[in-house]
Amino acid sequence: MKIVVYEKAFLSVGGVLLAVCLAALFYASFGMGIHLPGAAGRIDPALLATTPPFDLPGVREVGPGRYEVVMIGQAWKWVPNEIRIPAGSEVTFVATTPDVIHGMHVEGTRVNMMLIPGQIARNSYVFKDKGEHLLLCHEFCGINHHTMYGKVIVE
Template identity: 65%
Template sequence: TYERAFMALGGVLLVLCMAALVYATVAMGIHLPGRAGEIEPGKVFTTPPFDNPGVHQTGPNQYDVVIIGQAWRFHPTEIRVPVGAELNFIATTFDVIHGFHIEGTRVNMMLIPGQISRLTYRFRKPGEYLIICHEYCGAGHHNMYGKIIVE
């Protein structure tokens, strides 16, 4: 009957919607923030791995990139990574909400007090990329940027 066909269509649309959401989350790199209470914001500089921000090799072609946002800079300000390597970004904030966006890429995270943001990315092309804070974080917001050198 028409009614059953209509219900089936509704079910198919629902599944498509969920698939689109999963695709958006995974493939497009839309970031789902971490859990609240993962880290104490005031103690990030003494809590591993944030006590040692920067690029750390974890495998043959694999690196952790540990980042802290603080009004109004990133720690570290400048990082160097190899082209093609798997980069696991691990980031948080010391104070207020910041953004972490690498221009020209899908790397786009919110840094939320108490939470750890994670995202994996590989650069296909060498070059210099600007890192910008794209969440308003106060008077120095427009000066909050960094650089990533892919070589």
């Protein structure tokens, strides 16, 4: 079977593009530490109010310059609604929901999680600069979805 010059060119370009995409994927995953979010644990939504750490949502300092923010997204609010942290802090968001699927996005960052009843989501980010970031629900969660927002204030 004879392969035409054009076929060789298309196969070569396709092979090079495949190699470049795989190299970029490996670099992003292993070199930059970017990973797809997944469930960090499971929790019974009916027992959310009595199960640590969700029985006391809020901001906790877990080390020098390191904070953990325990959050609950529920129709149609964030608990806590306002988060204050110092600039330069590494913040780990630990979040869940007792009711329906919510999306949690902190504007201007790569914090973007899906909150699914029964699952615990976890995502970390270093807030380098002072300012305010809007905390939004990006998954339609009902009639008052547009009122589900909060603030992350970096001081």
